[in-house]
Amino acid sequence: MTAYRVNARRSGDWWALEVPDLPGVFSQAKRLDSAARAAAEAIAVMTDADAGTIDVDIVPELDRATRSALADVARAKRARAEAEEVERQAMRAAAVALTNDMSQRDAGRILGVSFQRISQLLALPAAAARKARGSGREATKRAGRGSDLVPVQRSRSHERASA
Template identity: 35%
Template structure:
């Protein structure tokens, strides 16, 4: 079974960890990466059943400006990743088209913004 785990930053330097679906399941973690193991332990104590920490879904919550800045950073990173994937796809397509039209690898590199070595790798793949 998967549980939703909520981790809220406390100004004392700890994450306050709760599991809404398990009454009384509350604990603290020093670091965010420790939350799943700590939450699994408290769930097991409350329910008597072992829980795999990897099956837990952690939702961290930061108050105020810090939370907003972290959320924006995650959003922008996700956008950058999506754009990078799209750029890779379009680069592969452009390299293929240019190569089929007979352009030299060095020109393909210049035209697509990659090295001619990378263009050669893409042509071979």
């Protein structure tokens, strides 16, 4: 596959496309999403190649103010990603601290997230190890549950009466 750089410059309502590596190869497109196909077809006509074998890199030419605004967006996205990572680490540390002596549901309520999110924050290996060894309180609760309970079976007449 042959690759070409294609410069795209606004010209009225259209994008004027130019291939610097092939003098005299120009095209146009109404929108950038159709510029690659238009450029590949123009290159194919001029080089006698199949348009499907041509790879193009569309590079829009933008004014200084627009490039500056895009750079601001990129910086803001990086800052957001860094802040999200700091938040994730703080949430995980808080989840670990809270679940030392309370349930994941209670920890989730305190942190304002679901108990499922608490489980995700704790990570599966740590949560599985904790569940396998169980705390004294949890083990006692589990041991006393099933042996004393008798399943209740409702008759259909009882279900209709309670409905």
